[in-house]
Amino acid sequence: VVYMFDGHNLLDRTTSTYDKEWRIDETMQWLQTAQAGEPAIVVGIDAPQNKYERFAMYTISDWEYRMRPDARLLKRIGGYGDETAAFLMGPVKDLVERTYRASRDRRDVAVAGSSMGGYMALYVGSQYQRQVSKVLAFSPVALDAPTRGYELRDAVVAAGARPTQHIYLDMGDRERLDFCGSQVLLDHLEELRLTVQEAGHRHVLARVIAGARHDERAWGTRFLEAYQWAFGDMGSA
Numbered sequence: 001v002v003y004m005f006d007g008h009n010l011l012d013r014t015t016s017t018y019d020k021e022w023r024i025d026e027t028m029q030w031l032q033t034a035q036a037g038e039p040a041i042v043v044g045i046d047a048p049q050n051k052y053e054r055f056a057m058y059t060i061s062d063w064e065y066r067m068r069p070d071a072r073l074l075k076r077i078g079g080y081g082d083e084t085a086a087f088l089m090g091p092v093k094d095l096v097e098r099t100y101r102a103s104r105d106r107r108d109v110a111v112a113g114s115s116m117g118g119y120m121a122l123y124v125g126s127q128y129q130r131q132v133s134k135v136l137a138f139s140p141v142a143l144d145a146p147t148r149g150y151e152l153r154d155a156v157v158a159a160g161a162r163p164t165q166h167i168y169l170d171m172g173d174r175e176r177l178d179f180c181g182s183q184v185l186l187d188h189l190e191e192l193r194l195t196v197q198e199a200g201h202r203h204v205l206a207r208v209i210a211g212a213r214h215d216e217r218a219w220g221t222r223f224l225e226a227y228q229w230a231f232g233d234m235g236s237a
Helices: 024-034 051-057 081-099 116-127 149-159 182-198 216-231
Strands: 002-005 042-045 062-065 075-078 110-114 134-138 166-172 203-209
Touching: 002 081, 002 116, 024 042, 024 216, 042 081, 051 075, 081 116, 110 116, 110 216, 116 134, 116 149, 116 166, 134 216, 149 182, 166 182, 166 216, 182 203, 203 216
Parallel strands: 002 042, 002 110, 110 134, 134 166, 166 203
Antiparallel strands: 062 075
8 A cells, every 4th residue: 555645636637736746557557568566546645736835735834935034924724744643643544444455564655746745755654664665755855944954854753664664765856846947956855864863764766856846746656666676675674
């Protein structure tokens, strides 16, 4: 089972925010047809369409949204990502396991997301290690400015690796956000890699993707390889 954030962007362009989708359903169908690995049940969790509401749902801190630290305040965000994580790993996971032939074995369970969904994948993975053994964080955004990302990194380190997980991290070298450019994001990827290693994780893969932008089409293109890497050695995490 793969629990994924921003579910409205995973399967259908007509429900996606930016008219781009991950094509997760086609990927899972191909895995089965090509016998290239075991496909998964994918559970997509929708996020609010209002970006400020999504920011709150996908962060664990109270923070101020600004384009730059010295710029005008645009919105105060009250992050409740801890509640999001508890809802996903509690009622949602229980419903999935009661309704479908979904494994309860942590070795079969992953959490995945992109951008601030990648932030949340790392948070859920760190706080629910006995339920989740794979974390796929595509273009994760947990910058100190403006999202107070050091609080996420502190939470990951404090949680340790009990037991260890497969953790996949990546970033495209052409990605940009409203408040930072590509080099900041690439430096941030290395910071997150060091964070999960400091926590004690040893099955870590961090990749810089040449030419990749910050969008659903790019994440969908590299999902298959990340999935196969994470589930390729079922017994080691």
